[in-house]
Amino acid sequence: MSIKLTVNGEARELDVDPEMPLLWAIRDHLELSGTKFGCGMALCGACTVHVDGQPTRSCVTPVSAVAGKSVTTIEGLATAAGKAVQQAWIALDVPQCGYCQSGQIMSAAALLGSNPQPSDADIDAAMSGNICRCATYVRIRAAIHQAAGALNTPKPAGS
Amino acid sequence: MNPRNIGLTRRQFLELTTLAGSGLTLGVVLPGCGSAGSGAGAAGPAAPLEMPFVRIAPDNTVTVISKHLEAGQGVWTGLPAIVAEELDASWEQMRVESAPAKVPMYGNLAMGGKIQLTGGSTAIANSWEQLRQAGATARAMLVAAAAHRWGVPAAEVTVTEGVVAHGPSGRKASFGELAGDAAKQPVPEKVALKDPSSFKIIGREKLPRLDSRAKSTGAQQYAIDVRLPGMMTAVVARPPRFGGKVQSFDAAKAKAVAGVVDVVEIPRGVAVVGRDLWSAKQGRAALVVTWDESGAEKRGTAQLMKEFRELARGKVALTAAEVGDADAALARSVKRVAGEFEFPYLAHATMEPLAAVCALSADKCEIWSGCQFQTLDQATAAAITGLKTEQVVINTLAAGGTFGRRATPDSDYTAEVVSIAKATGGRYPVRLIWTREDDITGGRYRPLNYHRVEAGIDKDGKIAWRQRLVGQSILAGTPFESMMKDGLDPNAFGGHAAEEYDLDHAHISWTQPKVGVPVLWWRSVENTHTAYSKEVIMDELAQAAGQDPVAFRLAYLGKHPRHAAALKLAAEKAGWNQPFPKEKGRGRGVAVHESFGTVVAQVAEVTVSGAKISVDRVVCAVDCGIAVTPDVVRAQMQSAIGYGLSAALLGKITLTDGHVDQSNFHQYQVLRLEDMPRTIEVHIVPSTNAPSGVGEPGTPPIAPAVANAVRAATGIRLHSLPFDLAAARGASA
Numbered sequence: 081m082s083i084k085l086t087v088n089g090e091a092r093e094l095d096v097d098p099e100m101p102l103l104w105a106i107r108d109h110l111e112l113s114g115t116k117f118g119c120g121m122a123l124c125g126a127c128t129v130h131v132d133g134q135p136t137r138s139c140v141t142p143v144s145a146v147a148g149k150s151v152t153t154i155e156g157l158a159t160a161a162g163k164a165v166q167q168a169w170i171a172l173d174v175p176q177c178g179y180c181q182s183g184q185i186m187s188a189a190a191l192l193g194s195n196p197q198p199s200d201a202d203i204d205a206a207m208s209g210n211i212c213r214c215a216t217y218v219r220i221r222a223a224i225h226q227a228a229g230a231l232n233t234p235k236p237a238g239s
Numbered sequence: 240m241n242p243r244n245i246g247l248t249r250r251q252f253l254e255l256t257t258l259a260g261s262g263l264t265l266g267v268v269l270p271g272c273g274s275a276g277s278g279a280g281a282a283g284p285a286a287p288l289e290m291p292f293v294r295i296a297p298d299n300t301v302t303v304i305s306k307h308l309e310a311g312q313g314v315w316t317g318l319p320a321i322v323a324e325e326l327d328a329s330w331e332q333m334r335v336e337s338a339p340a341k342v343p344m345y346g347n348l349a350m351g352g353k354i355q356l357t358g359g360s361t362a363i364a365n366s367w368e369q370l371r372q373a374g375a376t377a378r379a380m381l382v383a384a385a386a387h388r389w390g391v392p393a394a395e396v397t398v399t400e401g402v403v404a405h406g407p408s409g410r411k412a413s414f415g416e417l418a419g420d421a422a423k424q425p426v427p428e429k430v431a432l433k434d435p436s437s438f439k440i441i442g443r444e445k446l447p448r449l450d451s452r453a454k455s456t457g458a459q460q461y462a463i464d465v466r467l468p469g470m471m472t473a474v475v476a477r478p479p480r481f482g483g484k485v486q487s488f489d490a491a492k493a494k495a496v497a498g499v500v501d502v503v504e505i506p507r508g509v510a511v512v513g514r515d516l517w518s519a520k521q522g523r524a525a526l527v528v529t530w531d532e533s534g535a536e537k538r539g540t541a542q543l544m545k546e547f548r549e550l551a552r553g554k555v556a557l558t559a560a561e562v563g564d565a566d567a568a569l570a571r572s573v574k575r576v577a578g579e580f581e582f583p584y585l586a587h588a589t590m591e592p593l594a595a596v597c598a599l600s601a602d603k604c605e606i607w608s609g610c611q612f613q614t615l616d617q618a619t620a621a622a623i624t625g626l627k628t629e630q631v632v633i634n635t636l637a638a639g640g641t642f643g644r645r646a647t648p649d650s651d652y653t654a655e656v657v658s659i660a661k662a663t664g665g666r667y668p669v670r671l672i673w674t675r676e677d678d679i680t681g682g683r684y685r686p687l688n689y690h691r692v693e694a695g696i697d698k699d700g701k702i703a704w705r706q707r708l709v710g711q712s713i714l715a716g717t718p719f720e721s722m723m724k725d726g727l728d729p730n731a732f733g734g735h736a737a738e739e740y741d742l743d744h745a746h747i748s749w750t751q752p753k754v755g756v757p758v759l760w761w762r763s764v765e766n767t768h769t770a771y772s773k774e775v776i777m778d779e780l781a782q783a784a785g786q787d788p789v790a791f792r793l794a795y796l797g798k799h800p801r802h803a804a805a806l807k808l809a810a811e812k813a814g815w816n817q818p819f820p821k822e823k824g825r826g827r828g829v830a831v832h833e834s835f836g837t838v839v840a841q842v843a844e845v846t847v848s849g850a851k852i853s854v855d856r857v858v859c860a861v862d863c864g865i866a867v868t869p870d871v872v873r874a875q876m877q878s879a880i881g882y883g884l885s886a887a888l889l890g891k892i893t894l895t896d897g898h899v900d901q902s903n904f905h906q907y908q909v910l911r912l913e914d915m916p917r918t919i920e921v922h923i924v925p926s927t928n929a930p931s932g933v934g935e936p937g938t939p940p941i942a943p944a945v946a947n948a949v950r951a952a953t954g955i956r957l958h959s960l961p962f963d964l965a966a967a968r969g970a971s972a
């Protein structure tokens with residue numbers, strides 16, 4: 081039985097085991113490889129996507145749980161917060177190996193989407209579920225602050 | 240591995256890897272490319288200039304061919320920076336791609352040039368002269384092409400920011416416009432290299448990484464992301480204890496799982512192949528295997544450590560270093576300290592679990608992986624498939640971290656994926672994925688270690704040092720075994736006190752236990768434990784002598800001026816001369832260590848609250864010669880501090896009756912954002928020396944710097960990792 085959902089704004093159908101984690105449906109069947117496998121137990125955050133705007137660990141979310149819902153992956157991240165986060169990530173050269181960064185960015189974008197001026201404690205709470213073995217954490221924190229600053233700076237008139 | 244100790248490799252290994260008539264030193268020309276007339280009309284304005292390490296395309300991009308794996312350490316930025324400097328390119332036109340597996344052309348010059356591998360923090364160091372030559376050669380050929388085209392003297396042609404120009408006539412051309420003609424120019428035999436004082440790109444404070452955009456948009460492709468038409472996915476059931484073997488298996492239930500296409504035995508276990516990872520995993524869960532554990536390691540780590548302690552008291556040991564008479568000097572010491580140190584097994588836990596893809600046909604074996612040992616993996620695949628070495632094609636992709644894990648002398652997971660492709664007859668391309676559980680329980684750990692140290696100072700201030708180390712050899716039984724001299728594995732004890740300080744009396748010995756748990760290089764290798772016991776004992780000696788820890792160390796670094804300079808810089812920037820605030824639970828500590836030719840000193844400031852150690856600030860000074868890309872150097876120090884801190888605060892793999900106790904990140908805990916020091920300051924010691932590596936050397940000092948800070952704050956001596964304040968409090972009481 082196929083499962084219908086929206087992925088990055090497009091209607092998609094998945095004809096897979098309903099118990100298959102969303103992560104593997106995205107990667108192996110929708111062929112979107114930006115979302116990463118890190119642990120399979122919601123312990124590392126590498127697989128973070130947005131489901132109806134909420135940051136979600138796709139490695140423990142069965143496909144059946146997202147039927148009819150809207151899934152956004154790193155490839156489809158287009159919110160103002162998401163764009164600001166990506167720009168800050170590039171400007172500060174946050175990534176090293178880069179493997180966890182899709183998940184980091186999805187978590188950071190969700191944080192800024194709901195809390196445009198997070199404190200360091202807010203960042204700790206929102207980001208400590210995302211592991212980076214390259215320990216790019218100092219720059220992740222700095223990039224979130226920089227993205228928040230960019231989002232909160234009024235745009236010049238006419239732009 | 241350690242470039243200090245690179246020697247010859249085993250003979251059969253050389254036979255596999257040596258190509259006839261190499262003559263490579265700083266080779267810059269591909270056969271048939273770049274020689275005058277070779278294009279014969281085919282070339283022209285719209286042709287590229289292709290050389291082994293540089294390709295200049297008509298679209299004006301300059302692509303550097305990276306012989307090294309990018310695993311986060313920044314070589315895809317550092318190597319292009321070296322070329323761009325000598326080429327006088329603009330940074331915006333630089334691109335990078337991985338080299339094919341090919342020796343001697345892409346051999347690592349720090350390893351004799353016959354093996355293509357990334358490791359030992361050698362990528363920039365061994366490429367330095369080679370890529371400067373490559374960049375300067377390409378520049379000379381562009382200049383010659385412009386001079387020829389414009390009919391002007393080459394000496395009047397300048398190159399600035401990717402633009403070739405002739406001032407007197409006002410003519411200008413891009414690299415892309417000249418590439419085809421440049422390819423027809425004779426290759427200069429000798430080119431002048433820049434004086435470092437005129438470097439514009441090398442040493443630029445903020446040179447954007449070439450991979451940041453792809454890695455911030457999900458576009459970067461790793462081995463685990465490779466998709467080929469008809470590709471299947473495999474997981475492997477491996478023995479539950481190290482050294483176990485397949486006795487028999489029943490595939491019926493696994494094959495009944497929807498999506499499972501094959502179940503095959505390979506030398507390392509039983510592979511279950513499915514149309515996606517989900518089906519392969521489900522199939523493996525249903526698979527029934529009977530294991531032959533007659534040769535398996537069945538001891539636990541508590542038992543092993545007990546045996547290591549006994550071995551440390553025994554007579555069986557090899558002398559690694561001897562200076563003066565340590566026993567006599569210890570006997571007349573006026574101040575003495577002693578310590579027993581215990582270090583656990585550690586998993587690398589790269590964020591991208593091990594993965595590789597293999598497409599096998601009758602005359603070709605093509606591999607996609609985050610390949611760290613191209614030459615070995617190529618030879619292994621050739622041996623498994625019966626193909627010739629040159630029929631094995633390796634596509635090296637960005638790796639999602641390695642820290643040493645992908646540098647496996649027996650090719651490990653590459654051998655597995657090729658074995659699966661062979662066992663399934665090459666009917667489809669196969670992708671092998673290790674789950675996180677496979678990774679954490681899979682061995683190849685930083686070796687378990689026990690150190691026993693006695694040290695003292697005599698009335699004249701001379702230090703006597705006696706140390707026994709007990710830990711498995713990493714090199715024994717591998718193609719790198721010939722790096723061992725007289726049975727000594729430098730990867731077990733390098734970076735000990737007699738190497739790093741001016742000691743009058745020292746005796747360093749090593750006992751190699753026989754253990755069936757596979758071990759491997761882990762970011763900074765032996766220095767992860769040798770720096771720890773050395774720097775903690777030096778601190779305790781300083782305290783025993785009633786001296787300041789920095790001043791005390793400097794007194795024994797007269798013959799180590801780079802150590803002294805880095806230590807002084809870190810201390811100065813940390814404000815060491817100002818008194819540290821006397822607040823409860825707060826303290827600061829220092830450590831300095833050289834590894835891989837780079838010296839790193841760190842001052843750590845901590846707050847101890849109950850059983851929790853928080854590292855508030857780290858000030859780091861690094862002498863890595865010329866800093867090619869300073870921001871990458873800073874990034875690597877930050878990274879190495881986080882990696883080392885993860886091990887110091889949390890990391891341990893334990894075994895019970897031969898079974899690994901941890902399986903995923905809930906049990907094998909690693910550092911998270913909330914525990915990262917809020918402030919890490921990195922200061923680079925100015926230097927005109929050729930560059931040395933930065934991927935690993937930031938790791939060794941952080942654990943002892945933190946331990947010394949905790950002792951300053953609380954008086955508690957931390958001699959076992961990971962830190963256990965409650966246990967150490969009990970031991971100190």
